Amino acid sequence: MSIDRNLLKRLTLLYVEDDDVIRTELSQLLTNFFSMVHVAKNGKEGLRTYLENQDHIDLILTDVNMPELNGIEMIKKVRDFDTKIPVIFATAYSDSEFLVEAIKLRVQEYIVKPIDVRYLISLMNDVASNLYQDFLLTQQQNELEQYKEIIDLNNIVIKMDTHLNITYVNEHFCQISGFLQEDLIGKEFKYLKYHDMGNDIYTNLYANILNNKPWQGKLKNIKKDGSSFTTDAYVIPTLDETGEMTGAISIQKDITEELNKKREIQLALMREKSDFFIKSKEGNLEQNQVINELKHKLGKVQIELEQSLKNIDRYIYNNEKYRLENKNLKTELGLYKKNSNTNTAFKFSKENSDLRLENKKLKDKLTQLGLDDEKIISQQRVNYEIKITELEDQINELQEKIDSIQTDDVLLQKLEYWKEKAKKETSRIENLEKQIIAHGDTTFMNKIFN
The missing domain is CATH 3.30.450.20 (PAS domain)
Known part of the structure; x- marks a missing residue:
């Protein structure tokens, strides 16, 4: 059997032997295996040594036949203080009377002299192993008791x-x-x-x-x-x-308190959602009011734009009318030059001078009208662009406010609708400008756009 020195080194031994030679030799040997070895030369000294160190002594090895107090009597007194400490007897005989006494004293083992050291160490190793198992069991029981106490309290x-x-x-x-x-x-x-x-x-x-x-x-x-x-x-x-x-x-x-807290949190969340829904609804009404105001402003701009387009159409019509009158005058002047005599030519010359003067006045008037209309159109274009930009900025601000308050699909669709309508109106203005460019006089258009 192998010897576990670590187990033996955990123990303290009390060795009682009246033979000086055996006691000295064996105690020196045992010191190599145990953490400490207390030595006594008879039962009386052994009992005193035990009582002085009983909290630290783990194992007793004692001779049976000793002066003053033999081994049996010493262990009887030890059992008054500790009923479980392991004891190994070393004896020169093994009669039945001794064995009965040893059994009554719950002696762990006995070994016959002369002592076989290998066998003794083997016995002590078994005792050490048993003591270690008892230690682990006690430790586990203590831990279980602690766990039980913790569980019982909480x-x-x-x-x-x-x-x-x-x-x-x-x-x-x-x-x-x-x-x-x-x-x-x-x-x-x-x-x-x-x-x-x-x-x-x-x-x-x-x-x-x-x-x-x-x-x-x-x-x-x-x-x-x-x-x-x-x-x-x-x-x-x-x-x-x-x-x-x-x-x-x-x-x-x-877990009643935990469940109550969870319910309170859920109720608080529900109330918060309800308040948020009400605020969102109120916010929707405010946004609808703002959208209606924007629609009203946009309607006014559309009316002004339609009026401006009518003015542009009127200007184009007058411009075309004056151009045709001017063309007719030039045609009539050419006919007069071909068909009249000298007097007539003189007379026509005077009339032609008057016509030229009148034509100059008409040209000046046409030029002035063009300049005036150019200013009006330019100013209206600037005004409409500013108003459209302001409306787009307001719509963008409104979109940002709506995005920060809630994500209602209906509002988003409305905003998309008005944004799309604003884009269409912008496109319509651009198309009208293209129509003006397509139908207007080149020289006049150059004056307007250059």
Whole structure:
């Protein structure tokens, strides 16, 4: 068997031996294996050493036959203070009387002198291994007790028998529910069900537990005053060493406050959405009013534009009329030159002079009309461009406001409609200008647009 020095190094040994040679040699050897070795030369000294270091001594190796106080008597006194400390006897004999006494004192092992050191170390290694397992088990039990205490302080704990009748409820549950333990002991677990909770949840819970399966979910429990509280529940069956069900235990966490907070948040969100909807509706009315005002302004601009187009048409008509009259005058003047005699020519010369003067006046008047109309058209074009730009800016601002308040499809469609209409009006103006250019006199158009 291999020796685990690490296990032995965790232990402190008390070695009691009356033979000086054996005690010196073996203690020096054992010092290599244990963290500390206390040495005594008889039972009385061994008992005193133990009492002085009992909190630190883990194992006792003692001879049986010693002066003043033998090994059996020493261990009897040790057992008055510690019933579990391992003991190994080293003895020169092995009669039945000794063995009976050793059994009564719960001696771990005994070894016959002369001592086989290898066998002794092997025995001590077994003892060290057992002590380490006990240490781990104790540590786990302590941890489990701590976990149990933490769970018991912060969670609801309910224990049940094989029929799922309540056998225990902790103080935390009593504080929340208002029940006392005596109110619930012997009652079925389902007794805690709140009246508006469905039976199917408990049917599923019972089926799982009775089939040795855990169950997890939310339970709505009743309080003693008739109100309710909600928990996150985990119910598991408890089993014995053969795997048979011995009952069940339920660990629950009260989540009533969390659920109430969630409901409050949901209600607040609903109220906020409602307020936002009302504000959006009010905002829509304001935007509709602004759009109606813009439509009114746009209508006025369209009327002014139509009036301007009529003026342009009138100007084009007068211009064409004067051009035809001028052409007719030139034609008549040519005929007069060909068909009249000298007197007539003289007379015609005078009339022609008058006609030229009249023609000059007409040209001046036509030029002045052209200049006046050019100014009017230019000013109206500038005015319309400014008004259209202002309307487009207002529509853009309105679009930005609508985008920041809400994304109502109807408003977006209306805005798209008016934007499209504004584009069409702009296009219409551009088409009218093209028509003016197409039908107007080249010289006059050059004066207007250059």
